[in-house]
Amino acid sequence: xxxxxxxxxxxxxxxxxxxxxxxxxxxxxxxxxxxxxxxxxxxxxxxxxxxxxxxxxxxxxxxxxxxxxxxxxxxxxxxxxxxxxxxxxxxxxxxxxxxxxxxxxxxxxxxxxxxxxxxxxxxxxxxxxxxxxxxxxxxxxxxxxxxxxxxxxxxxxxxxxxxxxxxxxxxxxxxxxxxxxxxxxxxxxxxxxxxxxxxxxxxxxxxxxxxxxxxxxxxxxxxxxxxxxxxxxxxxxxxxxxxxxxxxxxxxxxxxxxxxxxxxxxxxxxxxxxxxxxxxxxxxxxxxxxxxxxxxxxxxxxxxxxxxxxxxxxxxxxxxxxxxxxxxxxxxxxxxxxxxxxxxxxxxxxxxxxxxxxxxxxxxxxxxxxxxxxxxxxxxxxxxxxxxxxxxxxxxxxxxxxxxxxxxxxxxxxxxxxxxxxxxxxxxxxxxxxxxxxxxxxxxxxxxxxxxxxxxxxxxxxxxxxxx
Numbered sequence: 307x308x309x310x311x312x313x314x315x316x317x318x319x320x321x322x323x324x325x326x327x328x329x330x331x332x333x334x335x336x337x338x339x340x341x342x343x344x345x346x347x348x349x350x351x352x353x354x355x356x357x358x359x360x361x362x363x364x365x366x367x368x369x370x371x372x373x374x375x376x377x378x379x380x381x382x383x384x385x386x387x388x389x390x391x392x393x394x395x396x397x398x399x400x401x402x403x404x405x406x407x408x409x410x411x412x413x414x415x416x417x418x419x420x421x422x423x424x425x426x427x428x429x430x431x432x433x434x435x436x437x438x439x440x441x442x443x444x445x446x447x448x449x450x451x452x453x454x455x456x457x458x459x460x461x462x463x464x465x466x467x468x469x470x471x472x473x474x475x476x477x478x479x480x481x482x483x484x485x486x487x488x489x490x491x492x493x494x495x496x497x498x499x500x501x502x503x504x505x506x507x508x509x510x511x512x513x514x515x516x517x518x519x520x521x522x523x524x525x526x527x528x529x530x531x532x533x534x535x536x537x538x539x540x541x542x543x544x545x546x547x548x549x550x551x552x553x554x555x556x557x558x559x560x561x562x563x564x565x566x567x568x569x570x571x572x573x574x575x576x577x578x579x580x581x582x583x584x585x586x587x588x589x590x591x592x593x594x595x596x597x598x599x600x601x602x603x604x605x606x607x608x609x610x611x612x613x614x615x616x617x618x619x620x621x622x623x624x625x626x627x628x629x630x631x632x633x634x635x636x637x638x639x640x641x642x643x644x645x646x647x648x649x650x651x652x653x654x655x656x657x658x659x660x661x662x663x664x665x666x667x668x669x670x671x672x673x674x675x676x677x678x679x680x681x682x683x684x685x686x687x688x689x690x691x692x693x694x695x696x697x698x699x700x701x702x703x704x705x706x707x708x709x710x711x712x713x714x715x716x717x718x719x720x721x722x723x724x725x726x727x728x729x730x731x732x733x734x735x736x737x738x739x740x741x742x743x744x745x746x747x748x749x750x751x752x753x754x755x756x757x758x759x760x761x762x763x764x765x766x767x768x769x770x771x772x773x774x
Contacts, residue, residue, distance in 0.1 A: 317612055320336070320496065325348075326407055332348055337371065361449075366496075372392065372557070384397065387416070391555060411428060411431075416475070417449060420474070422456075424446045449483065458536065483524075484517075491512070497510060544616050545617050545718070546617065550645050575626060583623070583624040585626045590630075598628070598667065599660070600668050604740050611637075611640055612641065614713070623648065626652065627652040629656070672758045688728035702765065713738045713741060725750075732756060732764070
């Protein structure tokens with residue numbers, strides 16, 4: 307058996323390829339849209355990809371099932387409750403997909419979404435001598451994570467309540483998955499940092515036994531207790547989740563890495579911006595603060611770029627990209643992974659290009675913690691906006707009187723932010739605050755600063771001086 311996990315840190319997303327080395331037949335599970343890596347691995351090993359399985363309708367990325375099928379002729383499989391615009395193979399509970407000695411067994415595990423399935427991987431599946439009594443592993447999709455379970459996903463599950471999904475998930479996790487032997491390896495579709503759960507581990511694989519012992523959602527409890535736990539305390543989903551959940555059902559356009567946007571002259575860039583395209587500036591917060599095109603939105607490439615871009619950018623809008631030098635193609639690919647395909651061009655050599663259109667360029671104001679404290683004691687104190695999550699505020703404290711609007715909720719709560727007062731935005735370290743401050747300026751807020759070094763810098767300022 308060949309078994310590989312492909313992990314995208316930016317989206318905390320895992321996909322898998324399983325193959326039988328004897329027959330060369332392979333199946334890819336939960337692929338991303340840029341499929342070259344799977345195809346290269348298959349070609350290098352002489353595999354033929356015969357099938358692509360999505361464990362559920364993903365909301366946090368656009369899956370690469372259509373791209374894989376177009377390149378390989380593979381069938382596309384989903385749980386039997388899935389309905390799509392493109393032809394699919396509906397996979398039923400207990401169905402066996404034989405690749406040779408290696409076989410995949412479908413387990414219906416609804417709860418994250420109604421059509422969710424898990425995939426049991428058998429290294430030797432057959433009758434008599436050589437049949438494995440314990441499966442090699444189980445690909446759990448978003449039903450079971452390491453240290454957590456998938457939140458009931460209402461965006462991908464129209465017409466079903468959180469309580470109904472929670473009740474389904476109880477049976478899937480407590481009865482079906484916990485009914486597997488302790489030695490079975492657990493391979494989830496997401497890891498730490500994903501917005502699909504609230505307590506995900508940094509580990510990339512586990513076992514049923516380890517989850518039985520340590521995962522709060524796998525401990526014995528009643529259905530009512532389980533539903534209460536899994537439906538409580540979930541932070542708001544990023545804005546693009548609903549868009550992607552719908553897109554994954556559609557017969558959409560394929561991602562073509564060769565059809566990359568072209569570099570634009572500064573004059574062309576300004577003209578497209580004037581025609582309504584939104585400028586996404588993917589440079590670091592400090593470079594952005596030094597000088598950027600007026601109205602551009604800063605989402606730094608070094609971080610959870612795709613998720614944060616999908617949170618603050620409007621869907622279905624033409625985009626213009628200012629990227630760190632020579633990272634334009636990377637930025638375009640990372641946007642395509644979440645279905646943001648309408649990048650109409652980018653600026654090459656941003657420093658030179660911005661200098662050529664200096665009348666359209668402005669700096670951003672970033673304040674030190676000492677400056678913010680002085681301003682709060684002054685005649686016209688700013689409104690402080692805290693962009694961190696509830697969990698972060700609970701762990702490290704907060705600035706008295708700060709308005710709490712997590713970054714993921716900011717685009718929907720702009721009307722709660724006062725326009726007539728000076729504003730200072732902060733996060734934990736200064737990354738999200740640059741994003742949030744640029745979003746407010748894009749929407750016409752005029753007196754906006756962010757806190758350099760974030761709450762960490764503020765906390766240091768508030769600490770008593772160490773004794774000499």
